[in-house]
Amino acid sequence: MTSSAFDIAILGAGPVGRVLALMLARVAPDPARIALLAGNAPVPAAPAAAVPATDPRVLAMNHGSRVLLESLHAWPDRSADIRNIHVSQRGRLGRTLIQNTDFGVPQLGSVVAYSGLHAKLDERVAACGVTVLAGPPAQIGRQDADGVRVLQGEAELLCQVAVQSDGAGAADVRRDYGQHAVLTTAHATLPRRGWAWERFTAEGPLALLPHPQTPDAYSVVWCSAPGRAAELAALDNAAFSQALSAAFGDRLGRLSSQAPRHVFPLALSARRAQVHGRVAAIGNAAQTLHPVAGQGLNLGLRDAARLAQTLGGWLAHPGANPASALTEFARARHVDRALTAGLTDLMPRVFSTGLAPVEHACGLALLALDLASPLRAPLAQHLLQGFRA
Ligand SMILES: Cc1cc2nc3c(=O)[nH]c(=O)nc-3n(C[C@H](O)[C@H](O)[C@H](O)COP(=O)(O)OP(=O)(O)OC[C@H]3O[C@@H](n4cnc5c(N)ncnc54)[C@H](O)[C@@H]3O)c2cc1C
Incomplete structure (x- = not known):
């Protein structure tokens, strides 16, 4: 087993994980200390997302998401x-x-097309300086005072913070x-x-x-x-x-x-808590919504933007305990998550x-x-x- 150390590991390189990587790269003193773990093997829980070049989804992006993606020079060529x-x-x-x-x-x-957005984000991530680690699906391991272990095949990463953006998290709420x-x-x-x-x-x-x-x-x-x-x-x-x-x-x-x-x-599946110790979940890993109002990715991008903002200050002193930054992130995201998930849950049932x-x-x-x-x-x-x- 090989082992290496990072400040932050992002597990899952879908649109939400990639946007987080791009935003963190802008504020990190050393972007190479951020690892983006891109599973290159098909993931049973997300078969379509595992092959983004052929993913047939189109996504309605709201005004706020467009502004965010444009600010990262990641808006797809066609929309x-x-x-x-x-x-x-x-x-x-x-x-x-x-x-x-x-x-x-x-x-x-x-x-935008999911595949077009993915291609543009791929291009931007390759140039932003974060460490991209392709390999088998990654997993969260043990947490202690030294950090959190992330496992990717034979490799073990010791990280201060791990972010799950793998699109399929544990669900406390499921419909x-x-x-x-x-x-x-x-x-x-x-x-x-x-x-x-x-x-x-x-x-x-x-x-x-x-x-x-x-x-x-x-x-x-x-x-x-x-x-x-x-x-x-x-x-x-x-x-x-x-x-x-x-x-x-x-x-x-x-x-x-x-x-x-x-x-x-x-289906709706959501975690009640977005943070457990040193691990935060964002995007579909935190909540997968019915696509009725086209809100899933828009919500996930707001998760990513807020987490990058909150961790930005901590990254200046990554030896410090990240607990208060992560607690602040979860607090700030609570209302938006509940409101958006509630609204998209209600609409298909009522109608x-x-x-x-x-x-x-x-x-x-x-x-x-x-x-x-x-x-x-x-x-x-x-x-x-x-x-x-
Ligand atoms: C039919 C349909 C229509 C939709 N329309 C809209 C819309 O109009 N507007 C909107 O905002 N949203 C829409 N959505 C929702 C949107 O597609 C998702 O919210 C969005 O793709 C979530 O992005 P993500 O990065 O969190 O997860 P994903 O897109 O699922 O990406 C997760 C990535 O992580 C990888 N991965 C999985 N497990 C691991 C692992 N263990 N280790 C490493 N990598 C891993 C996967 O292969 C994948 O590449 C729609 C969804 C559907 C199904």
């Missing part, structure tokens, strides 16, 4: 802006429209929504540039986002019961296009899809009860939100930028 978000319910009254002009911002958000998401791309006969659509159906939410790499195409995220998702995934292109058009309605004309379909299981009065009330609530902008503003503001302690 699609969202200026209007249309939220509606199939078969019910009411819809709400959220527009960039309401908030005086150039766009409400932008859509299985009984839903899977079908992901694909569709073309519309009447495309509307800059528009994103979120439609709540009895089966689950259906989102159409402007495609980051193909102008006038839409990325489809269609959530439904696992059996139905499997059926949808197995349909031929014509039958799938017909089913999609029927579920979405005719706002974009006819929808047609010739692209491969991918199925993702959906797919199958009970007409409840759904009707939801439709009216959406209508009321659209009419009463003071009511709508806090929701959209939170989705745009999240809570900043």
